[in-house]
Amino acid sequence: MVAAVFNTVLHRMSMIHVGINGYGTIGKRVAAAVDAQPDMAVVGVSKRSLDHEAAAAVDRGFELYAPDTAGDDPGGNCDIPLAGSTEALIAESDVVVDATPAGVGADNAAKYARTDTDVVFQGGEASTVAPTSFCARANYEETVGQAATRVVSCNTTGLARLISPLDEQFGVASLDCTLIRRGGDPTQSDRGPINDIVPDPVTVPSHHASDLQTVLPSMDVMTKGVTVPATLMHLHSLTVRLECAPSVDAIQGCLRDERRIELVTSDYGQDTCADLRESAYDRDRQRGDVWENCVWSESIAVDGRSLSLLQAIHQQADVIPENVDAIRALAAADDAETSRQVTNDALGVGLTGSLA
């Protein structure tokens, strides 16, 4: 009996207590993912607009906190019971995930720096917001023991996750990617309707090249951005110059070994991003989330040392397992491989054939 109580106390002490500041597209997914981890506990979530999403957070059992300015927010001002201020949430947490809109995280940085609480920023912030940028497959160890990191954007996460194993196995001499970007998330009605195909930006390389170099510094990379009127996913068209000339089978084998990469195929009728999202809904993925890079098997072509392929990235979802791993790296709780495995198992990432 005494031993059981002792073990329970020990378990609670070893849990990482996580606060989520900003409960929108990314924050609510991070909260659910943290809640699913065996070694983490959600202290609460903080949100400026006290709207239907805040009410849903309370219904899910999360304690709701808010900044002092919450009452003035025109986006939502429901009468929802608050557990306290954002400052209280930060003070009660070991690690805070800042998922506020791009730029607000940088404004919050000084607030975090005044506390002992570590912080995970998002890709909308400049890389200078934290000492490291983070992708669990590329550079987990650099963040171990730091007080802050920044999970790179959805597009950069998708690229880093793909290029890291290819580089390890075959050597990547250079990479050229055209990123066909969704115009907005499904709830961002203010971004549309649009009827155009927009070079975004018209200059090259797009910012994704230098962002990728924050996690893979020596990568020779060219990126071009194009925005299209779609909300479901991004699509990357890649040409990778390798240091050897592997077979298509070898490339497929390399990617198949990665739980955060799913090889999808026309044989299953998965010809579009809409098909991929529908597969996720059909498999009862919460919010229809696709955490994995979806690489079309049939698109993988090798011509000597030149590899081409197409991959789809669910912009709302691929950074979620990365946020969980970033929390463990800051807390120095596990090595990269163990953390990725715990995260994957807890979420159900990369069940081979789940989407294919």
Ligand code: NAD
């Ligand atoms: P969002 O607008 O959907 O959500 C932001 C949340 O922050 C909302 O709940 C809002 O109420 C809250 N908020 C606003 N100001 C606040 C404040 N001062 N204090 C506390 N809460 C505040 O934004 P998002 O799309 O989730 O983006 C968050 C971050 O994640 C950004 O850096 C973005 O670039 C990055 N990101 C977004 C996506 C995506 O596809 N949406 C993908 C990858 C990374």
